[in-house]
Amino acid sequence: MVKYLKLAAAVAFFMVGLALLAVPPPSSGTPPVIRDRQTAVLIGALWDLSGNSRSQGEAALESVRRAVKIVNAQGGVRRRRLQIVPADTGGSLATLLLKARELVENPAVLALIGPVNEELSHALREYAESNRIPLILISGHEPLLPFRRGAATRWTFSVAPGLAPSIKVFYREFQRLKLNPIGPLVADNRYGKRASLWLAGYGPEYHLNILPARKFKTDNTDTRVGVHDLVREGANALVAWGPRKSGVGLAWSIRDTGLVLAVPAGMISADLLKAAAHSVRLWTAAPPIMAAEAVPSAHPCAFSVSRFRLLHRDMAGKYSPEELMAAGASWDALHLLARGLSASADFSRAGLMRAIEDADAYYSGVMGQFRPSSRDHSGLNPSSLL
Structure with missing residues (x-):
């Protein structure tokens, strides 16, 4: 979730x-001697x-x-x-x-x-x-x-x-909540181009309409143009990919739109959380260690x-x-x-x-x-x- x-x-x-958080004590007996x-x-x-x-x-x-x-x-x-x-x-x-x-x-x-x-x-x-x-x-x-x-x-x-597992979590949730279409925002670099392909590629699997991705400069704190373009095209949720430093600019740009902004956990920072507080519906696919409460x-x-x-x-x-x-x-x-x-x-x-x-x-x-394999090293x- x-x-x-x-x-x-x-x-x-x-x-x-x-x-x-108490954990079971080590098994009885003397640990093996390190040689x-x-x-x-x-x-x-x-x-x-x-x-x-x-x-x-x-x-x-x-x-x-x-x-x-x-x-x-x-x-x-x-x-x-x-x-x-x-x-x-x-x-x-x-x-x-x-x-x-x-x-x-x-x-x-x-x-x-x-x-x-x-x-x-x-x-x-x-x-x-x-x-x-x-x-x-x-x-x-x-x-x-x-x-x-x-x-x-x-x-x-x-x-x-990684990006691919995060996309699957986001899209499954978008599908459940009937949030469609989805507006992608990606960094304007070679990794962003690749991310836009992944974001578009998983859409059909979850029966989602993925709008053409909007790019943003990673050193630009104002991405409102791309956000407003996606809003005009009917986006009901936004999903973003970029370096961690770009998160704050995205949060400021999406304020007051009422849209969900979904970002991979690698983009989360204290500055992003501060910028998003009370004004942005920020989602991430969180590693268990980031759970606010005890993991079930x-x-x-x-x-x-x-x-x-x-x-x-x-x-x-x-x-x-x-x-x-x-x-x-x-x-x-x-x-x-x-x-x-x-x-x-x-x-x-x-x-x-x-x-x-x-x-x-x-x-x-x-x-x-994690289970790395000969097909996926993550x-x-x-x-x-x-």
Whole structure:
């Protein structure tokens, strides 16, 4: 179900139902002894720890450190200890590629996690593909399709809330509420062009009339022209795609129209929630970690979210939405890699890649349910979004 976000709920998400977050104690007995400590499994993490997105990078780093501590306390991965190797990108493309090269050249580094800056996700993906090292993206909206001509993905996976699963959630809800036609707003760049095709392509499946997409400049805070064009054409709801920084401009432009504005979770920020408060009907397909209240016990991700919140209770009310998603995605990335290493035939990059791709069951994390496959390297189950 699409979740209607409110600023107060998003910022103080931890405070509701905290008493319910107790998790079962570890199984009785002594955890397996970790052997070969000198041959720890290294995971490289490329985050902005000093630039404009440093708060997200710091949240990601702290979350992964806690995840690694849990895995190692349970005996590591096949009795080998996990170790995170953080690298500060400073939010710079040049620094990102330099740090990535340093990590790739270390044969003990079996995989990469990152980045928190969505603008850098495509470059890191291309680098990982060229250098044949598994990468778990924690930001970005691009579909990761191994069979796609000219942009095939072999080594890159994702735990970020992608565009396609979000579209399915939105369109299912639009269909249920009989909101039709739908007006798309997309960023004026190559990713926006691709997004407009996806937005139009899913329309017939849900019996929705998708109007021609209107484009907006990502550095333009005024998108009223596109909004008004769609309103004149009869749009009963708007769905938007663009970088996170464009969200505030969209919210200001849609004020007082009374229309729903649906955006992927990757566009949600504290600034957007503030701009939308009381005047915009803002929807998103929310990862379970963003639930304002306790996740229902029947939800497949309920235990993971409860454990995450319990182990991060000292951060209650301190994370912004974007910091929370960076922390949650990094947490899931680490656990997805740990599961892959446990199933891998050997401790090699190729073995890890194959193990992640060949998983025979969903990984239920805090960002949703994921089952990467040879056809989709995200494998996010839309039904696990809220």
